[in-house]
Amino acid sequence: MPQAFQILLLPILFIYSLASQAEDNAAHKSMVLFQTLKHIDWGSSKGVNKPLNFCSLTQNEHSAAHRLALKQVIKSGQNLVYFHHFYQLEDLTDYNLEFGCDIYYFDNVFSQLNIRQNLATAIQQRSVTIGNSETFLLQNGTMAFIEKTNQLNLYLNPHQSLVPTTQPLSLYLSTPE
């Protein structure tokens, strides 16, 4: 019984600790996101001066997206960006179905999950998806923060560039596809 309790308790504690933990390098990530989004050229895909929805799916409110949302409204290209924070994948999916998301942000935990379907939908919507970890990129995310040798890097998915490469992503990443 104590052993079974321990087995049950440990994942709960782990999940709780994840939920209450602030995202690593949130300040830096928010800053990089602010600059990156500013320089995105949406062209006519989202309509001229149409506000964009930034949908974040995070474990808690201590994420880079929440930090970025302190600015209330930011610009991406010449479009204003409004923030919407979600903590459940279903909530995000529902909102997307109802209002549409133009920019997605997945924190480190959700980036590790299988969100391939959501990312594929985002690509169809010509939306930008931002995540964390190499797994996120391998699921065909647009860009991801990946920390290597104590350095935070923002990797862009070459498969989603204007001139997509045919080479496998594993060439750019350390994780095999």
Next chain:
Amino acid sequence: MKIVKTPSWVIILICFLIGCFASFKAKQQLAKFEETIWLNSASEANQAFANKLTILFNNKIEYLPDFLSYVVSQPDLNKAGLDKFAESYLIHHPATDEISLGYYQIIDNRLSHQWSFGTARSYQSDDTLKSELFSLFRLAKATPDTLLYQLTNPREFSEQNLLIGQYIEAPNQGFFIFGIIDLSTLNYQINKELVPDNLLINLSFLNHNQKNLFSWQYNEVIGNPDIVTLPPIYTSNWQISTQVIPKFKNGINSDKSNKILSAGIVLSMLIACFIIFLAWLRHLVKLDLKAVQAELIESMTQKNIAQENLKRSAKLSVYSQLAPKAIHSIPPYISNVIKACSSLEEKGIHLKNLIKEKKATKTQYLSYLENTVLLARGSAENMLKAGESLYNLEKIKLELEQDPLRQIHLQTHIQELVDTYKNAHKNINFVITVAQDLIIQSYPGSLTHLLTIFLNNSLEHGFKNRNDKVLMIEATYNKKKDMINIRVEDNGLGIEPELLEAMLNQQPHPLCTGIGLSLAKEITEAQLGGELDIKSKYERYTRISLLLPKKINAEQNKGN
């Protein structure tokens, strides 16, 4: 001008070193110029950075005055309207990427928050932030209508921000607007977008009192490279101190100065090669010159030998010249004797026949004897004269060969010599004026040789196509100097001035063979111890004056 002979290799080395030195100095000058250009480009990059920084910072705050005038003009606007203003401002100002502002209204000295947008909203929910904002408000109220800056305190989970505030006083009310600049974002933007590579920039933000609020450094370098400090730049809010790292624009572009140095060295080498070539040519010329000199020396030696031989044979040639002239007078004498003998023989045979026939008379006997005596006397005289001519010739020959030092009766000596010439040159009027008692002790052969040269010269070259040919020989005693003057003068064609000068100075001349008058001068001075002077007027006369010692000391003359 004295020419110092310097070895070729020294000249080449000096030229090469001068070329290298000049190239090096040119490179130094050009390198300074290149460094100036490099620093100017760094200054330009620095100035461009300052301009971009000003634009960037102004974009961060430019909405404040616009918002202020908007709020003051429409104080009754609700929050939704103000939000719309902020969003509209963001849309219509591409350079503005973020708006974070709020404002308070002061009515009856009571501070009332009206509206906040962006990160400024957090200053209403956080008491610490609010106290920092109020601190800025107090400062702004003390200095109304002035844009003030205040740095927030660093906190956990929060970056430092720059608070901007301004207080505006209106009738019965006041407005305090404030904005927030995210310094981490600004720093990131400056670092990633504005800072030029390899410029070590120290950026200081100055408040309205020109006091430093905070500083940032970019492009920090490890170690202490040889950096160059640029003059500081001041903008309205920033002081920019910049140092140039040697790697800026790949360092100073020394291509041109290096090319100049290389070109200079190559040019120096070319000049050195050219000088080597010239030196080689000079060496070849020297070799040729040496060969020519050797040939010339050989020729000169041969010429001198030939000239010496000629001089030696010149004496004998005098005899060979005189002999025909002397012998020319003998045949008539011999002929006369033969004629006399033949006549005597004929008359003898005639008388013999008369005697045989016994027809000879006494008168015939006497006539024959008289004729015999006359013919014998005449033959004897002719034979005497022929013998005398031969004797003179022989005597001259002996004297020319042996040339003994002896006493010479000058009149006899000259007369005998002139007699030798007279028969061969009957059309020439020889005028001889020599005192009877002039006796000198000298070398008769040399004297004869000397006089022969003068006479031959006059007779062979002096009288061409002239009718009144006079050759005068005069000898007098010079009491003052105890010497003898002999003058040989003709009224012939004279000597060309150039030839005369060449003869007297023993200079080379095509007509100067060295066995004529120049030899006479040599004989006069060396053998007879006298002096020779020749004066001539072309086509008028030639006068040769000899000044001879009356008595030559044999011992002294041995040395000569």
